[in-house]
Amino acid sequence: MKPLAPESSITLMIVDTARLLRKRFEIALSHVDTGLTVAEARALAFIWRNPGLRQTALADRMNVEPMTLVGYLDALERAGLIVRQADPADRRAKLIVLTEEADPVLDKIGAVMKDLREEVLFGLSEDQRKLLEGLLGTLKDNLLNVETEALTR
Numbered sequence: 072m073k074p075l076a077p078e079s080s081i082t083l084m085i086v087d088t089a090r091l092l093r094k095r096f097e098i099a100l101s102h103v104d105t106g107l108t109v110a111e112a113r114a115l116a117f118i119w120r121n122p123g124l125r126q127t128a129l130a131d132r133m134n135v136e137p138m139t140l141v142g143y144l145d146a147l148e149r150a151g152l153i154v155r156q157a158d159p160a161d162r163r164a165k166l167i168v169l170t171e172e173a174d175p176v177l178d179k180i181g182a183v184m185k186d187l188r189e190e191v192l193f194g195l196s197e198d199q200r201k202l203l204e205g206l207l208g209t210l211k212d213n214l215l216n217v218e219t220e221a222l223t224r
Contacts, residue, residue: 111143
């Protein structure tokens with residue numbers, strides 16, 4: 072006999088919401104002239120939110136293979152939007168840094184993110200929005216702590 076499906080699963084709801092949000096973000100990005108592919112614009116947005124990360128850490132955060140990210144970074148570097156700098160702690164590793172030339176593109180990506188945020192949060196009061204942000208921040212911190220603990224074992 073098969074087990075009964077849970078009546079409510081916050082985990083699956085969050086996974087589904089994240090998937091839908093990412094899809095909606097990518098669709099919205101496709102309608103904005105950034106001069107980049109949607110994947111490159113998404114990578115640039117991740118770099119913007121996570122400045123100075125190593126390439127490997129960025130690939131991990133984006134949930135893409137490191138070689139896939141290299142292609143995006145190559146294109147962003149050719150466009151003059153990022154530079155790869157040697158990590159002072161490990162010269163073999165590269166840190167990803169935005170250039171000033173990225174600012175106009177980031178303005179466009181930021182406008183997409185703002186519009187999407189308003190679309191997704193429609194109908195929520197300011198207090199509800201703040202509460203949701205705090206709760207999601209706690210969930211993220213919990214997941215990062217579990218991930219960090221797993222890596223240090």
